[in-house]
Amino acid sequence: MIVLFTDFGTAGPYLGQIKNVLYQNTDQIPVVELFADAPVHNPRAGAYLLAAYSGEFPPASVFLCVVDPGVGSAQRRAVVVRAGERWFVGPDNGLFSIVSRTGSKSEWWEINWRPQKLSSTFHGRDLFAPVAAILARGEEVPGAPIEMPPLVTHDEWPDDLYEIIYIDHFGNALTGVRARSVATHARLEVKGAMLDRHRTYSDVAQGQIFWYENSNGLVEIAAAGGRAACSLGLSIGDRVKMFGGVTRCQ
Amino acid sequence: MIVLFTDFGTAGPYLGQIKNVLYQNTDQIPVVELFADAPVHNPRAGAYLLAAYSGEFPPASVFLCVVDPGVGSAQRRAVVVRAGERWFVGPDNGLFSIVSRTGSKSEWWEINWRPQKLSSTFHGRDLFAPVAAILARGEEVPGAPIEMPPLVTHDEWPDDLYEIIYIDHFGNALTGVRARSVATHARLEVKGAMLDRHRTYSDVAQGQIFWYENSNGLVEIAAAGGRAACSLGLSIGDRVKMFGGVTRCQ
Amino acid sequence: MIVLFTDFGTAGPYLGQIKNVLYQNTDQIPVVELFADAPVHNPRAGAYLLAAYSGEFPPASVFLCVVDPGVGSAQRRAVVVRAGERWFVGPDNGLFSIVSRTGSKSEWWEINWRPQKLSSTFHGRDLFAPVAAILARGEEVPGAPIEMPPLVTHDEWPDDLYEIIYIDHFGNALTGVRARSVATHARLEVKGAMLDRHRTYSDVAQGQIFWYENSNGLVEIAAAGGRAACSLGLSIGDRVKMFGGVTRCQ
Numbered sequence: 001m002i003v004l005f006t007d008f009g010t011a012g013p014y015l016g017q018i019k020n021v022l023y024q025n026t027d028q029i030p031v032v033e034l035f036a037d038a039p040v041h042n043p044r045a046g047a048y049l050l051a052a053y054s055g056e057f058p059p060a061s062v063f064l065c066v067v068d069p070g071v072g073s074a075q076r077r078a079v080v081v082r083a084g085e086r087w088f089v090g091p092d093n094g095l096f097s098i099v100s101r102t103g104s105k106s107e108w109w110e111i112n113w114r115p116q117k118l119s120s121t122f123h124g125r126d127l128f129a130p131v132a133a134i135l136a137r138g139e140e141v142p143g144a145p146i147e148m149p150p151l152v153t154h155d156e157w158p159d160d161l162y163e164i165i166y167i168d169h170f171g172n173a174l175t176g177v178r179a180r181s182v183a184t185h186a187r188l189e190v191k192g193a194m195l196d197r198h199r200t201y202s203d204v205a206q207g208q209i210f211w212y213e214n215s216n217g218l219v220e221i222a223a224a225g226g227r228a229a230c231s232l233g234l235s236i237g238d239r240v241k242m243f244g245g246v247t248r249c250q
Numbered sequence: 251m252i253v254l255f256t257d258f259g260t261a262g263p264y265l266g267q268i269k270n271v272l273y274q275n276t277d278q279i280p281v282v283e284l285f286a287d288a289p290v291h292n293p294r295a296g297a298y299l300l301a302a303y304s305g306e307f308p309p310a311s312v313f314l315c316v317v318d319p320g321v322g323s324a325q326r327r328a329v330v331v332r333a334g335e336r337w338f339v340g341p342d343n344g345l346f347s348i349v350s351r352t353g354s355k356s357e358w359w360e361i362n363w364r365p366q367k368l369s370s371t372f373h374g375r376d377l378f379a380p381v382a383a384i385l386a387r388g389e390e391v392p393g394a395p396i397e398m399p400p401l402v403t404h405d406e407w408p409d410d411l412y413e414i415i416y417i418d419h420f421g422n423a424l425t426g427v428r429a430r431s432v433a434t435h436a437r438l439e440v441k442g443a444m445l446d447r448h449r450t451y452s453d454v455a456q457g458q459i460f461w462y463e464n465s466n467g468l469v470e471i472a473a474a475g476g477r478a479a480c481s482l483g484l485s486i487g488d489r490v491k492m493f494g495g496v497t498r499c500q
Numbered sequence: 501m502i503v504l505f506t507d508f509g510t511a512g513p514y515l516g517q518i519k520n521v522l523y524q525n526t527d528q529i530p531v532v533e534l535f536a537d538a539p540v541h542n543p544r545a546g547a548y549l550l551a552a553y554s555g556e557f558p559p560a561s562v563f564l565c566v567v568d569p570g571v572g573s574a575q576r577r578a579v580v581v582r583a584g585e586r587w588f589v590g591p592d593n594g595l596f597s598i599v600s601r602t603g604s605k606s607e608w609w610e611i612n613w614r615p616q617k618l619s620s621t622f623h624g625r626d627l628f629a630p631v632a633a634i635l636a637r638g639e640e641v642p643g644a645p646i647e648m649p650p651l652v653t654h655d656e657w658p659d660d661l662y663e664i665i666y667i668d669h670f671g672n673a674l675t676g677v678r679a680r681s682v683a684t685h686a687r688l689e690v691k692g693a694m695l696d697r698h699r700t701y702s703d704v705a706q707g708q709i710f711w712y713e714n715s716n717g718l719v720e721i722a723a724a725g726g727r728a729a730c731s732l733g734l735s736i737g738d739r740v741k742m743f744g745g746v747t748r749c750q
Contacts, residue, residue, distance in 0.1 A: 009669025010260045010510045011537035013553050023530045030273045037261035072700030120700040122715035169259025200322030200370040215372035260510045280523045287511035419509025450572030450620040465622035
């Protein structure tokens with residue numbers, strides 16, 4: 001399976017252009033869009049989303065990941081990462097830093113394959129998609145092994161990010177914090193509001209804002225029958241605090 | 251064929267997560283998104299959309315329907331419904347009440363299959379998608395027969411709903427009224443405006459607002475070359491009236 | 501491959517309804533959405549997008565194109581066009597005028613096949629989709645040869661359109677001008693701003709607005725790390741000028 005993780009938005013031609021390349025270079029491999037609206041030009045938020053949402057896809061899945069504001073620059077390298085039995089293809093701007101910490105040791109390659117025609121602004125189509133197809137066909141990684149970039153240290157990109165990293169269609173706000181790393185009855189503070197933990201929407205009164213462990217293990221803020229992000233004025237990057245003890249993470 | 255009918259929105263991970271489950275549990279069965287933006291947390295509007303739009307899909311299609319504000323509560327049951335030769339999987343919150351009246355008598359089952367891991371907030375992925383896959387594979391319904399819920403009476407959920415139930419990308423406003431249940435030259439009143447019936451956009455002057463029978467048989471409000479819902483300030487739930495005689499519905 | 505090019509928007513039932521028809525009338529042919537959000541009711545902008553983005557799809561691809569404000573009128577004909585080894589199905593409102601000029605001479609047919617039931621407002625589902633399926637199956641064109649409509653002259657629809665024709669998810673503004681038809685260092689004027697050409701986002705300072713040749717050969721306006729269309733207040737149809745010499749187009 002090839003899984004798309006991009007900040008392209010759901011509209012426009014870019015996803016279709018990539019699917020065209022994938023269909024032409026693979027034989028009936030399913031292509032699934034995981035996120036088409038990862039936060040724009042924000043590999044940091046994307047890194048935590050990717051780590052939380054990639055684990056439920058089958059081993060050997062190939063994640064084609066394009067959050068790539070540095071496209072076409074000499075500094076930004078194109079890489080393949082193998083982590084937790086899955087493949088990740090995309091830029092080395094930090095997007096793979098969190099997923100690299102899951103499972104056993106990750107392996108990194110710099111892509112040295114080049115297409116006949118490489119545009120300056122759409123490596124998703126021209127470089128990453130053909131490489132994803134190569135991996136999905138079970139062929140050798142078209143690159144040279146490299147060390148995991150030292151740039152992304154644990155200090156700058158902690159295991160849990162106490163920030164809003166995504167706001168969904170329901171106005172729910174996802175954080176980069178894994179619920180299992182905080183105390184069961186921790187309270188969450190965001191924008192001056194202090195929120196209790198509940199299990200699901202129907203456990204609280206209509207309109208009440210609360211936090212819960214979402215179905216992918218992240219701390220998420222929601223309002224029963226309402227839009228928490230609108231009510232609280234939340235944006236991606238807003239900081240959250242958890243009170244009541246932080247559990248030692250595994 | 252598996253048909254998705256949800257209020258998840260087109261963006262975000264939820265549709266991709268469900269497709270991952272479907273692809274892993276079926277063998278190349280096509281998956282089509284019918285509505286990804288059914289009105290949020292509104293099974294009532296959804297029920298009329300589902301009834302109007304499901305009939306053109308082939309017999310034996312499986313509709314995976316997730317408009318599920320009550321997810322995780324003890325009151326809300328998970329059901330399978332067979333109506334008009336098609337399968338419907340989802341919550342028993344009324345979403346299937348209108349489609350159950352089409353064709354011959356509908357059959358209902360309460361799902362008693364449970365996955366190894368059931369989240370509190372995403373039964374679409376954890377419960378309904380695997381059950382849809384079971385049905386699409388032609389296996390037995392993983393549940394026990396039940397009566398159609400008496401909760402949803404004809405009074406509360408009439409055969410025709412005189413309300414706006416959806417506003418599309420063109421600013422057209424769909425009602426829950428079947429055009430064949432109103433007089434051919436009925437006039438429609440909404441928000442103080444009185445609208446005539448016409449056949450199609452090019453039959454009226456640019457900007458004129460009118461109603462017509464849409465391609466799925468519903469009374470729909472449109473403006474030629476414009477956005478009727480914006481011009482009239484329409485929202486989902488706004489009431490409409492039809493003047494000029496209501497035909498007895500079969 | 502069947503490629504969808506529509507102004508339906510990404511949400512709503514219309515794309516799913518069309519895919520249902522395609523799946524029922526073809527055998528596992530991939531369906532790719534190129535544009536679901538072509539400018540609404542704007543075949544002129546659509547014509548330049550289609551010409552710029554269709555060329556990378558494989559020969560024999562069938563483009564199902566629905567930007568069709570005249571649907572249901574007697575004046576608007578339903579056509580099949582063969583241009584540059586690819587098939588195009590849709591209305592004869594100018595949408596195919598630019599793509600007809602690419603490659604060798606284009607061929608045109610008026611569709612005379614009719615479905616059992618033809619709605620007045622959704623020929624995309626009822627007429628164009630079944631015809632696209634017929635072509636994708638390799639069968640004969642279900643229509644009669646016609647001349648390319650004389651209506652669309654080169655004066656009204658020039659080879660390069662000096663207007664904004666699309667604004668993408670990143671706030672980039674695409675023009676209908678092919679970069680190879682302007683001088684390499686031409687400057688672009690739009691809404692009083694004068695923009696230089698650069699190669700890619702990372703070649704300019706954060707926030708700087710510039711133009712570049714996009715990955716499909718069009719002149720595109722962007723801001724590094726920003727949203728050019730918002731900063732400049734750009735809309736579809738806004739005129740652009742290029743200074744510094746226009747290269748003779750081939």
